[in-house]
Amino acid sequence: MVSFKNWNMWSGKSIIAYLNHFIMKHLSYLFEGMDSYLYYLGGTYGAITLTSIAAATTYYYLSRPTPECPLVPLNNQSPILDGPDQIHVSKFYKDSKNGKFVSYISESVRTLYHTFREGAYISNNSPCLGWRESLHSQYQWMNYDETLLRAKNFGSGMMSLGIQAKALVGIYSCNRPEWILYEQGCYCYSLVVVPLYDTLGPEACAFIMMQTEMSLVVVEDDSKANLLLEKAPKSLKVLIGIKDIKRSTIERAAQRGIQIYTFEEVEKLGSKINHPEQPPTHEDLCTVCYTSGTTGNPKGVMLTHSNVVAGVSAVILQLGEHKIRTGDVMISFLPLAHMFERCCENGIFYVGGSVGFYSGDIRELTNDIKMLKPTVMPAVPRLLNRVYDKIQSELAASSFKRTLFQMALNSKESEIKRGIVRKNGFWDKMVFKKVHESFGGNLRLMVVGSAPLAGNVMTFMRCALGCLVVEGYGQTECTGAITLTVQGDFVPDHVGPPVSCNAIKLVDVPEMEYYANQNEGEVCVRGANVFHGYYKDSEKTADAIDTEGWHHTGDVGRWLHNGTLKIIDRRKHIFKLSQGEYIVPEKIENIYITSKYVNQVFVYGESLKSCIVAIVVPDVDVLKQWANENNIPGTLSVLCNSLTVKELVFKDMQSWGRKGGLKSFEQVKDVYLHPDPFSIQNGLLTPTFKSKRPQLRNYFKPQLDDMYKHLS
Numbered sequence: 001m002v003s004f005k006n007w008n009m010w011s012g013k014s015i016i017a018y019l020n021h022f023i024m025k026h027l028s029y030l031f032e033g034m035d036s037y038l039y040y041l042g043g044t045y046g047a048i049t050l051t052s053i054a055a056a057t058t059y060y061y062l063s064r065p066t067p068e069c070p071l072v073p074l075n076n077q078s079p080i081l082d083g084p085d086q087i088h089v090s091k092f093y094k095d096s097k098n099g100k101f102v103s104y105i106s107e108s109v110r111t112l113y114h115t116f117r118e119g120a121y122i123s124n125n126s127p128c129l130g131w132r133e134s135l136h137s138q139y140q141w142m143n144y145d146e147t148l149l150r151a152k153n154f155g156s157g158m159m160s161l162g163i164q165a166k167a168l169v170g171i172y173s174c175n176r177p178e179w180i181l182y183e184q185g186c187y188c189y190s191l192v193v194v195p196l197y198d199t200l201g202p203e204a205c206a207f208i209m210m211q212t213e214m215s216l217v218v219v220e221d222d223s224k225a226n227l228l229l230e231k232a233p234k235s236l237k238v239l240i241g242i243k244d245i246k247r248s249t250i251e252r253a254a255q256r257g258i259q260i261y262t263f264e265e266v267e268k269l270g271s272k273i274n275h276p277e278q279p280p281t282h283e284d285l286c287t288v289c290y291t292s293g294t295t296g297n298p299k300g301v302m303l304t305h306s307n308v309v310a311g312v313s314a315v316i317l318q319l320g321e322h323k324i325r326t327g328d329v330m331i332s333f334l335p336l337a338h339m340f341e342r343c344c345e346n347g348i349f350y351v352g353g354s355v356g357f358y359s360g361d362i363r364e365l366t367n368d369i370k371m372l373k374p375t376v377m378p379a380v381p382r383l384l385n386r387v388y389d390k391i392q393s394e395l396a397a398s399s400f401k402r403t404l405f406q407m408a409l410n411s412k413e414s415e416i417k418r419g420i421v422r423k424n425g426f427w428d429k430m431v432f433k434k435v436h437e438s439f440g441g442n443l444r445l446m447v448v449g450s451a452p453l454a455g456n457v458m459t460f461m462r463c464a465l466g467c468l469v470v471e472g473y474g475q476t477e478c479t480g481a482i483t484l485t486v487q488g489d490f491v492p493d494h495v496g497p498p499v500s501c502n503a504i505k506l507v508d509v510p511e512m513e514y515y516a517n518q519n520e521g522e523v524c525v526r527g528a529n530v531f532h533g534y535y536k537d538s539e540k541t542a543d544a545i546d547t548e549g550w551h552h553t554g555d556v557g558r559w560l561h562n563g564t565l566k567i568i569d570r571r572k573h574i575f576k577l578s579q580g581e582y583i584v585p586e587k588i589e590n591i592y593i594t595s596k597y598v599n600q601v602f603v604y605g606e607s608l609k610s611c612i613v614a615i616v617v618p619d620v621d622v623l624k625q626w627a628n629e630n631n632i633p634g635t636l637s638v639l640c641n642s643l644t645v646k647e648l649v650f651k652d653m654q655s656w657g658r659k660g661g662l663k664s665f666e667q668v669k670d671v672y673l674h675p676d677p678f679s680i681q682n683g684l685l686t687p688t689f690k691s692k693r694p695q696l697r698n699y700f701k702p703q704l705d706d707m708y709k710h711l712s
């Protein structure tokens with residue numbers, strides 16, 4: 001290590017200025033560590049000691065931590081409008097105070113067709129899309145102009161295949177350059193992007209194709225093509241394969257009157273026929289983004305170009321000096337079928353940055369990242385939790401490492417509290433270098449979204465990465481972000497103030513005892529990013545957006561004193577019993593699940609009844625052990641039918657219910673024990689492992705009816 005003790009002997013301004021200039025030219029070497037920098041000087045320019053010392057001095061100057069000045073006072077991050085509703089708005093837009101929202105940055109750039117061209121222009125045709133042929137190869141790049149040309153050709157090709165402007169067309173593929181060629185191809189002809197994705201399941205994909213009367217879908221490969229063919233509606237006429245599609249699939253499709261083309265064929269066709277472009281206006285639909293809920297069919301969230309541009313612009317504005325720009329490189333691995341990733345990528349294109357796609361296998365993400373060396377990365381809690389757990393388990397082996405690590409964390413945390421964000425300090429190099437490297441070494445901005453991130457993991461990532469890490473809260477219905485933490489706010493466990501394209505108010509949820517005058521309630525959002533309803537579903541639209549234009553998110557939030565929002569709950573499925581008492585089944589389930597005998601539980605009731613009942617999937621291991629100890633023979637099914645077992649489980653649940661503060665009408669009056677777990681496969685759980693209540697109700701209708709018969 002180089003000692004910087006005597007640095008102030010070189011505080012002469014002109015030398016520093018000269019060296020700054022010199023070193024700025026070779027900045028990359030600084031971050032490789034001092035050794036290689038000195039070597040560089042010595043090798044090329046001749047090592048004179050004086051220069052080395054001076055370089056060290058300047059190195060210190062450059063790396064001397066300067067605290068950042070937060071863009072808003074951290075103790076007052078969102079102003080409140082006058083009036084009874086306590087509406088919170090953004091400080092990043094001065095007209096927010098007058099109830100206005102940011103819709104765009106530049107009046108002439110209000111669609112994703114135009115943002116992309118803006119990026120092409122300001123970046124002077126820089127690299128746009130990057131991909132790797134294999135895990136051993138470098139990234140290859142397609143520049144903006146080529147991307148635009150190929151996208152237009154592809155769009156023109158779709159038109160040549162009989163698609164009408166403004167039609168809804170699908171894509172079923174993981175992230176890759178063709179996704180963007182398709183997306184921008186759509187915008188050239190005002191077509192509406194409708195992503196399909198695995199976790200929807202084949203049923204929901206079929207429903208979506210039917211509801212949108214889709215006639216064309218771009219599919220990644222043969223298996224996805226087959227999955228769609230299985231339940232293809234009559235409207236489907238064309239599939240476009242990105243990878244090779246098997247002969248047999250092509251024949252199978254032909255039998256149903258569906259033509260299969262390759263991606264290149266469509267591009268060639270388009271370039272030959274060369275349809276004149278029909279770009280969208282900002283009020284045109286940009287995408288219908290389907291979300292799978294816990295009930296019924298997926299809902300198609302309708303977003304206009306204006307919605308998306310507003311969402312992207314507000315986030316860019318809020319990032320201040322850290323905003324994305326030409327030269328930024330983003331790693332793309334979160335599904336493009338979700339608006340979080342779509343917004344991040346379109347933001348990067350807007351500023352003329354580059355997007356590099358992962359190679360398609362999430363297990364190889366680190367390999368891709370090391371090759372790409374991204375500067376910007378969207379991330380989800382699941383990924384960061386994995387990084388955190390991995391490091392914790394590595395530390396578990398050595399108490400020396402643990403101590404060192406803790407010292408490093410403490411020191412970094414106190415830096416962060418002073419507003420210092422850097423990765424070139426002593427501890428960064430000593431302890432966190434490996435973490436930096438596993439993220440490619442160039443990361444300067446990480447945006448975390450899509451689910452709540454635990455506070456300790458957030459602080460850990462901020463320390464270990466030494467770059468700006470912000471957390472957002474959003475919903476497909478609001479395009480992307482609703483709130484975003486501001487740079488300089490080091491406190492975790494909240495999601496920041498509203499972004500400048502929307503305002504937020506909380507409304508009472510009396511049945512869950514949340515009241516807006518106590519700064520708690522359901523989060524309601526109004527603004528330029530709020531969607532235009534669910535596709536062909538006016539009923540659900542009316543449930544979600546009230547007559548004043550507030551979207552009721554279903555999330556329950558709390559305002560913290562400094563004007564930031566914390567998400568604390570989810571508005572639950574609720575019903576009244578015949579005697580007028582409110583029942584929140586999920587709350588009751590959460591209490592019963594603490595019984596060691598209970599693996600899964602579904603609490604059910606209806607407003608015509610005066611009590612509730614439950615379906616319980618017992619814990620196999622616990623029950624088997626109990627049966628062994630009590631010499632009761634039989635399989636799990638047999639045990640489930642035993643009255644003794646039922647009594648045992650029932651009594652234990654009741655006692656946990658009492659301990660958990662359930663009122664007597666909140667306790668179930670009967671249970672049915674079921675041996676097979678609820679799962680995604682049997683259609684009783686959502687992909688995120690939540691109970692699908694209507695499905696559970698239908699599935700167990702005979703048992704539920706039977707229990708009620710005996711209770712009345």
Ligand SMILES: *[C@@H]1O[C@H](CO)[C@@H](O)[C@H](O)[C@H]1NC(C)=O
Pocket residue numbers: 074075489490491560561562
């Ligand atoms: C914001 O307020 C919360 C409590 O309401 C507090 O815990 C937190 O430290 C505050 N944040 C900052 C940056 O001061």
